[in-house]
Amino acid sequence: xxxxxxxxxxxxxxxxxxxxxxxxxxxxxxxxxxxxxxxxxxxxxxxxxxxxxxxxxxxxxxxxxxxxxxxxxxxxxxxxxxxxxxxxxxxxxxxxxxxxxxxxxxxxxxxxxxxxxxxxxxxxxxxxxxxxxxxxxxxxxxxxxxxxxxxxxxxxxxxxxxxxxxxxxxxxxxxxxxxxxxxxxxxxxxxxxxxxxxxxxxxxxxxxxxxxxxxxxxxxxxxxxxxxxxxxxxxxxxxxxxxxxxxxxxxxxxxxxxxxxxxxxxxxxxxxxxxxxxxxxxxxxxxxxxxxxxxxxxxxxxxxxxxxxxxxxxxxxxxxxxxxxxxxxxxxxxxxxxxxxxxxxxxxxxxxxxxxxxxxxxxxxxxxxxxxxxxxxxxxxxxxxxxxxxxxxxxxxxxxxxxxxxxxxxxxxxxxxxxxxxxxxxxxxxxxx
Amino acid sequence: xxxxxxxxxxxxxxxxxxxxxxxxxxxxxxxxxxxxxxxxxxxxxxxxxxxxxxxxxxxxxxxxxxxxxxxxxxxxxxxxxxxxxxxxxxxxxxxxxxxxxxxxxxxxxxxxxxxxxxxxxxxxxxxxxxxxxxxxxxxxxxxxxxxxxxxxxxxxxxxxxxxxxxxxxxxxxxxxxxxxxxxxxxxxxxxxxxxxxxxxxxxxxxxxxxxxxxxxxxxxxxxxxxxxxxxxxxxxxxxxxxxxxxxxxxxxxxxxxxxxxxxxxxxxxxxxxxxxxxxxxxxxxxxxxxxxxxxxxxxxxxxxxxxxxxxxxxxxxxxxxxxxxxxxxxxxxxxxxxxxxx
Numbered sequence: 001x002x003x004x005x006x007x008x009x010x011x012x013x014x015x016x017x018x019x020x021x022x023x024x025x026x027x028x029x030x031x032x033x034x035x036x037x038x039x040x041x042x043x044x045x046x047x048x049x050x051x052x053x054x055x056x057x058x059x060x061x062x063x064x065x066x067x068x069x070x071x072x073x074x075x076x077x078x079x080x081x082x083x084x085x086x087x088x089x090x091x092x093x094x095x096x097x098x099x100x101x102x103x104x105x106x107x108x109x110x111x112x113x114x115x116x117x118x119x120x121x122x123x124x125x126x127x128x129x130x131x132x133x134x135x136x137x138x139x140x141x142x143x144x145x146x147x148x149x150x151x152x153x154x155x156x157x158x159x160x161x162x163x164x165x166x167x168x169x170x171x172x173x174x175x176x177x178x179x180x181x182x183x184x185x186x187x188x189x190x191x192x193x194x195x196x197x198x199x200x201x202x203x204x205x206x207x208x209x210x211x212x213x214x215x216x217x218x219x220x221x222x223x224x225x226x227x228x229x230x231x232x233x234x235x236x237x238x239x240x241x242x243x244x245x246x247x248x249x250x251x252x253x254x255x256x257x258x259x260x261x262x263x264x265x266x267x268x269x270x271x272x273x274x275x276x277x278x279x280x281x282x283x284x285x286x287x288x289x290x291x292x293x294x295x296x297x298x299x300x301x302x303x304x305x306x307x308x309x310x311x312x313x314x315x316x317x318x319x320x321x322x323x324x325x326x327x328x329x330x331x332x333x334x335x336x337x338x339x340x341x342x343x344x345x346x347x348x349x350x351x352x353x354x355x356x357x358x359x360x361x362x363x364x365x366x367x368x369x370x371x372x373x374x375x376x377x378x379x380x381x382x383x384x385x386x387x388x389x390x391x392x393x394x395x396x397x398x399x400x401x402x403x404x405x406x407x408x409x410x411x412x413x414x415x416x417x418x419x420x421x422x423x424x425x426x427x428x429x430x431x432x433x
Numbered sequence: 434x435x436x437x438x439x440x441x442x443x444x445x446x447x448x449x450x451x452x453x454x455x456x457x458x459x460x461x462x463x464x465x466x467x468x469x470x471x472x473x474x475x476x477x478x479x480x481x482x483x484x485x486x487x488x489x490x491x492x493x494x495x496x497x498x499x500x501x502x503x504x505x506x507x508x509x510x511x512x513x514x515x516x517x518x519x520x521x522x523x524x525x526x527x528x529x530x531x532x533x534x535x536x537x538x539x540x541x542x543x544x545x546x547x548x549x550x551x552x553x554x555x556x557x558x559x560x561x562x563x564x565x566x567x568x569x570x571x572x573x574x575x576x577x578x579x580x581x582x583x584x585x586x587x588x589x590x591x592x593x594x595x596x597x598x599x600x601x602x603x604x605x606x607x608x609x610x611x612x613x614x615x616x617x618x619x620x621x622x623x624x625x626x627x628x629x630x631x632x633x634x635x636x637x638x639x640x641x642x643x644x645x646x647x648x649x650x651x652x653x654x655x656x657x658x659x660x661x662x663x664x665x666x667x668x669x670x671x672x673x674x675x676x677x678x679x680x681x682x683x684x685x686x687x688x689x690x691x692x693x694x695x696x697x698x699x700x701x702x703x704x705x706x707x708x709x710x711x712x713x714x715x716x717x718x719x720x721x722x723x724x725x726x727x728x729x730x731x732x733x734x735x736x737x738x739x740x741x742x743x744x745x746x747x748x749x750x751x752x753x754x755x756x757x758x759x760x761x762x763x764x765x766x767x768x769x770x771x772x773x774x775x
Contacts, residue, residue: 200640206555206577206615209639276556320534322554324575 004029004422005048010041012053012383015349016060016372017357025058027379031422035375051417051424053383059352060370061093061123061380061418063359065153065182065260066236066308067333069095069125071117073102078313078400080114084121085398086311086333088425091382091415094124094360094369095311095333099135100158106130106141111149122425122433123418124380126363128153131170131181137162140170147177152364155182157236160218162188164225171231180258180362182234183222185243186284190214195324197270197285205274207323210285212240219243223250223257232256234362237310239265239284241294248303258362260308263332263339266296268405278319279405282312283328299344299354306359307351309336313401331404334397339406341386341413348386356382383417390414398431450562450569451741453578454619462620466588468740469733475512476736486515489746492545493519494561495572496552501707502572502582505731506549509738515746518545533557537564547746550574555612568745576610582706583616585737587624589730590661593702597624603655605631605687606665606714609638613706614665618646631655631687635676652687656696663704664689664714680713690716694724702726 009025014036024040026047027033035043044050068074069083078086080097087095097114099105105114111127118125129146133139135156143154154174160183161167171181191214196202198209219235223246226233238244238259247259264282269289272280280286298304312329319326340351360370368378394407418426425432450456457465475481491510493503503519510517520540540548547568550558555575562569573579590597602621608614608630621628622645629647630637641648649655656662667683677683684690689703694716697703703715703725711717720727 198639200643203638203640203643204615206575206612208576211639276559317532317535320532322533322552322560322575323556324554 004031006046007419007422007424008040008044008047008050009053009058009381009383009417010044010050012056012058014058014373015352017353017370018372020349023058025373025381027419027422029422031379033373033375033377033379036373049424051383051427053416055387056383056385056416057348058373059348059382059384060356060360060373061382061420062091062337062355063363063365063369064092064095064309064311064333064336065306065359065363066157066262067095067097067311068100068313068329069097070313071101072113076400077315077318080117080121080125082398082400083311083313083333084118084123084125085431086331088122088418088420089398089415089429089431090333090335091337091384091418092123092333093380093382093418093420094126094363094365096126096128096153096363098157099128099130099155104130104135106133106135108142108145108149111146111151115149122431123420124365124369126153126365127151128155128157128182130154131156131161132166135159137166140166140173143170143174143179144177147179152179153182153234153362154179155184155236157182157184159188160184160186164221167222168225168229171225171229171233175229175231178364180232180234180364182236183218184236185215185218185222185238186210187214187217190217194285195281196273197287199270199288201270201273201288205276207273212242212287212291215240215284216242216246219246223247223255226250226257227255230256232258235259237262237265237284237308238304239287239295240291244294244298244304248298251303258305260306260359261295261299261304262308262310263336264310264330264405266292266299267339267343268292272405273323276323278321278323278326279330279403281323281326281328282310282330296344300346302350305354305362307336307340307354308359309333311399313399314403315401319403329403331397331399331401334399335392335404335406335411337382337384337415338390338411338413342411379419379422381417381419382415384413384415386413388412388414450558451580451745452558452562452569452571454580454583454616454623457580457623459623462584462587462623465584465737465740465744466591468744469584469588469736472739472743473733473736475739482512482514484514485743485747486510486513488516489546490516490518490544491547491549491742492540492543492567493517494522494540494548494550495520496522496557497573499551499573501731502551505734506570506572506738509735509742512735513739513742515742518543533560534564537561541565541567547742570741570745573612575612576615577612578616578619579612580616581734581738581741582613583620584741585730585734586617586663586704586706587620588733588737589704589726590702592729592733593726594660594700597621597626600626600660601629601658602626602661602663603629603631603652603659604663604665605652605689607636607667607671608632608665609636610668611665617663618644629655629659633677633687636671652689652693653696656693657698660698660701661704662689662697662701666706666708667710667714669710684713688712688714688716689719691718691722692716694719694722697724704730706730
C-alpha cells in the first residue's frame with residue numbers, strides 16, 4: 001500500500017479557492033497537511049523528502065468528473081491502475097470512473113469490484129453508477145444500493161437516457177439519495193449513424209454527420225425535467241454554443257443544472273477530421289470554430305462548472321479502422337491542465353476552479369478534495385510549473401493507450417508533483433509506482 | 434508543360450496517389466483527359482494492348498462489391514500490360530477481426546505498385562495512402578469521392594459537347610449519399626462548368642450553401658436550361674429511412690421520364706453512372722434514347738483508367754525517364770508507349 005512519509009514542498013506559490021500566497025507546505029505521515037506558511041525550512045528539518053516547488057503553483061489536487069478507465073472488460077486499452085497513473089501524471093488526485101464498462105457498473109457488486117480496484121490504484125477513484133440497467137435506458141438500476149456504497153454520481157454515459165419518462169422517474173427516485181444524475185446529451189434518432197459533426201466539413205468529407213441539435217434537444221429536455229422534478233442534473237461534455245446558451249438561461253431562472261466541458265471541445269474543431277485520422281473521432285464530435293469560441297467564452301464567464309477530460313483510451317488496433325468503424329474517444333487525463341493553461345484566457349486560479357474545487361463539489365468529494373491548502377486538510381495536492389513548455393510525443397504517457405490528438409502540440413504548464421492522501425505519487429514528472 | 438498536381442496529403446509535388454479530384458487540380462484533370470484520348474485510340478486497335486506498365490502490379494482492394502468498377506480497372510491495367518491481383522473482403526474490417534492497417538500491411542508485403550481501393554467508409558483510401566508505399570487510387574470511399582468516375586464523366590461530356598467550360602450541368606437525385614456527385618461537382622467546378630443540384634432537401638448534403646452550386650427542387654424548371662442532366666442511382670433503402678415517401682413519388686417529382694426529356698435542349702445529353710433503376714431516377718425508355726451516354730461512359734471508363742494508371746505509374750522507374758516524360762506533351766507520352774509497343 002501507500003508509502004507515506006513526512007514531505008516538505010518547498011518554495012512554491014499556493015493557489016486555492018481562498019487566494020494566492022507564497023508558502024511552503026509540510027505534509028505529515030498520516031496524510032494530512034501539517035503546516036502552510038513562508039519559511040518553513042527549519043520546521044521541515046528532518047522531513048523524509050523535499051519536493052522542490054520553486055516557480056511552481058501548489059494547488060488542491062485536480063478532480064476529473066469524467067474518465068473511462070475501461071475496467072472491467074476493456075483492459076487492453078486501460079485499467080484502473082494505468083488510468084490512475086495517467087491521472088496523477090496529469091495532476092488529478094481523484095477521478096470519477098464512468099460506468100460504461102463491460103459489463104456496465106449498474107449493480108452494487110460491480111461498484112464494489114471497481115472500488116476495490118480503485119483502492120489499489122494511485123489516486124482516489126470515485127465510481128459512477130449507471131442510471132438504468134445495462135445502460136439500456138429501460139429499467140432503473142439499483143441506485144439506492146449503489147449510493148449506500150458511496151456512489152454520488154449516476155450516468156448512462158456513452159449514451160443518453162432516451163426516454164423522457166424514464167429520465168423523469170430516475171430523477172424523482174434518486175432525489176432522496178443525496179446523489180446527482182449526469183447526462184450524456186444526445187438524441188439517438190438524430191445522432192445514430194453519424195461519425196462527426198454535421199456541417200460544412202462532414203458534407204465535404206462524405207462522413208455522415210451528427211447535428212448540434214442532437215445534443216441541444218436533450219439539454220433542453222433535461223432542463224425541463226430538472227425544473228419538473230426539482231432534482232439537479234449535471235450535463236456531461238457539452239460541445240455546442242446552443243447547449244451553453246440553454247444552460248446559462250436555465251441557471252438564470254434558478255434551475256439546478258451544472259455542466260462540464262472536455263478539453264478537446266475548447267481546443268479542436270471539426271476540420272481536424274479532414275485527415276480521416278481516427279484520433280479526432282470523439283463523441284460528442286468536434287464542432288466548428290463558432291462552437292469552440294462559445295464554449296471558451298462561457299468558461300471565461302464562469303457559467304460552466306468544470307473541465308472534465310472524457311479520457312477515453314482505445315487500443316491502436318481499434319483506432320486503425322475506417323473512420324466510420326473506429327470507436328469514438330481520445331485520451332485526456334495527461335493533457336487537460338496544460339490545455340486549460342495554454343488555450344484558455346484564464347488565471348491559474350480560474351483554471352483550477354474548473355479543474356479542482358468546483359468539480360469536487362459536483363462529485364460530492366469536497367470534504368477531501370478541492371478544499372483550501374491549510375493545516376489539517378487531507379494532502380491531495382497538485383504542484384505544477386505554469387510556465388514549463390512541453391510537447392506530447394507519440395510514445396509517451398502513462399495510459400495504456402496512445403490515442404491522443406495532441407502529439408507535437410506545444411503546451412504550456414506541466415505537472416511536477418502530485419500528492420494523493422499524503423503520498424507523493426508523482427515526483428518531478430515521474431510516476432513513483 | 435503540365436505541372437504535377439500537388440498532393441495536399443503528402444505535401445509533395447509528386448503524383449503519388451489519386452484520392453480525390455481536388456488532388457488533381459484543373460491542369461491534372463486536363464492532362465488525364467488528353468492522355469485518355471491516346472489510350473482511346475489504343476482501345477480501337479485489333480489488339481488493344483501496350484506494354485507501358487509491364488512488370489508493374491496493380492492490386493484491386495475491394496472491401497465493397499463492385500463488379501463494374503473493378504472490371505474496368507482490371508481491364509485498363511491489363512491493356513497496359515500490368516499484372517493484376519484482386520483482394521476481395523467483406524465490407525467491414527471489424528467483421529474479420531483485423532484492423533484496416535493490418536490488412537494494408539498484408540497487401541503491402543506482397544509487393545504491389547498500385548492499390549485500387551473501394552470501401553464503404555469515407556476516407557479509407559486516404560488512410561491507406563498513409564500506410565502503403567504503393568500508389569493508391571480511390572475507386573470509391575463511402576459517400577466521399579469516386580474520382581475516376583468524375584474523370585470519365587468529364588471525358589464523356591467533352592467527347593459529346595466539345596468542351597466543358599461554361600457548360601451547365603444538373604445533377605439529380607441522391608446527392609447526399611453520393612461519392613459520384615462529390616467528385617463530379619469538384620471536377621466540373623475546376624473546369625469552370627456551372628452545376629445545379631436537383632433533389633428533395635432530404636437528399637441534399639448538409640451545409641450545401643458552401644458547395645458553391647445552384648440548388649433546386651423543381652426539375653422541370655431546370656431541364657430547359659442545361660447542357661447535361663446527370664442522374665444518380667437512388668438506393669432503395671432511402672424510403673425506409675424516411676428520406677422519401679416512396680420511389681413512385683420520387684419518380685413523379687424528380688425522375689427523368691421520356692416526357693421530361695422533351696424539355697431538354699436538342700444538344701443536351703443524359704448521363705448515369707450505373708447501375709440504373711429504370712422507372713425510378715430514369716424513365717424506362719430513356720436509356721435507349723440517343724441523348725443518353727451510359728454505354729459511352731462505360732467504354733470511356735477503360736480509357737480514362739488507363740490514363741490514370743499510366744499517369745501514376747508510367748513515369749517510373751528511372752528518375753531520368755520520369756523527367757523526360759514530365760517534359761513531353763501529354764499526347765506524346767502515350768505515343769511513346771505506342772512506339773515501344775511496336
